[in-house]
Amino acid sequence: xxxxxxxxxxxxxxxxxxxxxxxxxxxxxxxxxxxxxxxxxxxxxxxxxxxxxxxxxxxxxxxxxxxxxxxxxxxxxxxxxxxxxxxxxxxxxxxxxxxxxxxxxxxxxxxxxxxxxxxxxxxxxxxxxxxxxxxxxxxxxxxxxxxxxxxxxxxxxxxxxxxxxxxxxxxxxxxxxxxxxxxxxxxxxxxxxxxxxxxxxxxxxxxxxxxxxxxxxxxxxxxxxxxxxxxxxxxxxxxxxxxxxxx
Amino acid sequence: xxxxxxxxxxxxxxxxxxxxxxxxxxxxxxxxxxxxxxxxxxxxxxxxxxxxxxxxxxxxxxxxxxxxxxxxxxxxxxxxxxxxxxxxxxxxxxxxxxxxxxxxxxxxxxxxxxxxxxxxxxxxxxxxxxxxxxxxxxxxxxxxxxxxxxxxxxxxxxxxxxxxxxxxxxxxxxxxxxxxxxxxxxxxxxxxxxxxxxxxxxxxxxxxxxxxxxxxxxxxxxxxxxxxxxxxxxxxxxxxxxxxxxxxxxxxxxxxxxxxx
Numbered sequence: 220x221x222x223x224x225x226x227x228x229x230x231x232x233x234x235x236x237x238x239x240x241x242x243x244x245x246x247x248x249x250x251x252x253x254x255x256x257x258x259x260x261x262x263x264x265x266x267x268x269x270x271x272x273x274x275x276x277x278x279x280x281x282x283x284x285x286x287x288x289x290x291x292x293x294x295x296x297x298x299x300x301x302x303x304x305x306x307x308x309x310x311x312x313x314x315x316x317x318x319x320x321x322x323x324x325x326x327x328x329x330x331x332x333x334x335x336x337x338x339x340x341x342x343x344x345x346x347x348x349x350x351x352x353x354x355x356x357x358x359x360x361x362x363x364x365x366x367x368x369x370x371x372x373x374x375x376x377x378x379x380x381x382x383x384x385x386x387x388x389x390x391x392x393x394x395x396x397x398x399x400x401x402x403x404x405x406x407x408x409x410x411x412x413x414x415x416x417x418x419x420x421x422x423x424x425x426x427x428x429x430x431x432x433x434x435x436x437x438x439x440x441x442x443x444x445x446x447x448x449x450x451x452x453x454x455x456x457x458x459x460x461x462x463x464x465x466x
Numbered sequence: 467x468x469x470x471x472x473x474x475x476x477x478x479x480x481x482x483x484x485x486x487x488x489x490x491x492x493x494x495x496x497x498x499x500x501x502x503x504x505x506x507x508x509x510x511x512x513x514x515x516x517x518x519x520x521x522x523x524x525x526x527x528x529x530x531x532x533x534x535x536x537x538x539x540x541x542x543x544x545x546x547x548x549x550x551x552x553x554x555x556x557x558x559x560x561x562x563x564x565x566x567x568x569x570x571x572x573x574x575x576x577x578x579x580x581x582x583x584x585x586x587x588x589x590x591x592x593x594x595x596x597x598x599x600x601x602x603x604x605x606x607x608x609x610x611x612x613x614x615x616x617x618x619x620x621x622x623x624x625x626x627x628x629x630x631x632x633x634x635x636x637x638x639x640x641x642x643x644x645x646x647x648x649x650x651x652x653x654x655x656x657x658x659x660x661x662x663x664x665x666x667x668x669x670x671x672x673x674x675x676x677x678x679x680x681x682x683x684x685x686x687x688x689x690x691x692x693x694x695x696x697x698x699x700x701x702x703x704x705x706x707x708x709x710x711x712x713x714x715x716x717x718x719x720x721x722x723x724x725x726x727x
Contacts, residue, residue: 306538314565314570314573314574315574317567317570318567318570318571318574320567321567321570321571321699322697322698322699325681325698325699325700325701326701328701329701329702329703399539405696410703413703414705414706415703415704415705415706416698416703416704416705416706416709417698417703418698419683419696419697419698419704419709420696420697420698421693421695421696421697422578422581422582422694422695423582423694424582424583424584424688424692424693424694425692425693426691426692426693427691427692427693427713427714427717430693430713431710434706434709438706
């Protein structure tokens with residue numbers, strides 16, 4: 220967390236700086252199948268975040284020595300566009316994006332039936348076009364939808380959402396100002412079907428009670444976003460149904 | 467697939483079965499930590515250092531101090547930079563070259579524990595506001611990898627910072643041979659790593675246990691029993707009640723470990 224001092228009033232009259240309630244998500248829009256060349260894709264707007272996810276595969280795995288004879292090799296690339304943040308971000312992977320890519324790939328590894336596609340590769344690419352706090356959650360949520368869109372067999376469509384602490388309140392889905400000047404951030408990814416946790420990170424300071432409260436709130440946020448994921452996927456296939464007839 | 471991975475695939479079942487019955491191959495209880503040894507000031511040329519032995523794992527951390535420009539969003543505060551080298555002499559799995567995922571994750575989780583616990587008083591590391599501040603460089607050097615690198619690196623880092631000092635600064639020149647003030651520190655973060663294997667959560671996993679684990683969960687706690695960093699690492703999912711149990715254990719263990727400081 221930034222933890223820097225600020226004159227901003229992050230919480231005023233029981234409302235947050237952007238007017239939200241403590242347990243309220245930012246506005247979310249999910250579009251499925253937005254890229255022509257990818258096997259599956261998803262565009263997501265979450266608050267001011269704009270994130271594009273694409274899935275390729277299962278396809279031939281290169282370089283060949285990285286093939287696994289028992290399962291598909293999953294890769295996940297989280298990348299921020301240089302213009303996505305206030306100061307230009309130097310292009311290419313840095314330490315932060317390498318870490319995010321690692322934990323996000325791991326979050327998906329036990330969800331996808333990788334064992335169905337030995338010796339192949341499934342590649343997930345996520346581009347953050349505009350960033351406004353919580354990009355790793357938006358990226359993973361969009362990647363999950365893109366995987367479903369690619370028709371890759373999965374145990375569930377996982378979903379991510381963060382909760383955190385701003386001044387003395389536990390709040391859902393931190394925006395940029397809250398992320399910069401708040402005191403804790405807890406991104407969580409769950410499998411809604413099993414309730415199990417596939418990604419968890421935390422920075423900042425929380426006591427045990429606050430942690431449980433933030434955990435609860437993030438889980439509820441995840442379930443709310445999951446409904447939107449399902450709706451977006453259904454909408455795409457309803458449209459296809461209209462074109463080809465609904466029998 | 468490398469040969470070593472196939473060997474582990476074969477060993478996996480027997481090790482996991484043992485753990486299911488509550489036993490570990492080195493005879494420890496599931497929540498038992500390996501013996502820890504510290505060699506402080508191991509490298510006197512560094513401004514602070516500590517070699518930690520955690521069972522057969524050995525990690526050396528050295529602190530160097532430098533003068534640099536502050537970041538635009540913190541003109542009155544010093545900087546912290548943590549790096550980790552998994553040097554090839556430490557394990558047959560390591561090779562020379564640019565840092566890979568594992569070393570980046572190790573460095574970033576150790577960094578998060580130090581930074582978020584507010585261990586270092588960065589405001590005292592400001593020399594001229596907006597122009598010149600001290601930069602604390604934490605370098606993690608892994609010497610022998612027998613599991614749980616993050617806890618070993620974290621404790622070595624914290625210990626090294628506790629005995630670190632600033633070099634002398636005279637007319638903009640750094641004199642590394644002369645000692646200045648002690649590095650201003652005010653907190654002792656403690657990292658606790660658990661390996662999740664078939665639903666059991668083991669404290670302080672060995673290399674063998676890490677090779678067969680489903681996933682790893684790292685919790686860093688502060689002196690007043692709060693959490694300052696969490697990292698789930700590895701692909702296996704966790705149950706909510708397991709995470710709450712690990713948090714409780716980590717807070718309790720943090721208090722015990724700090725007594726050894």
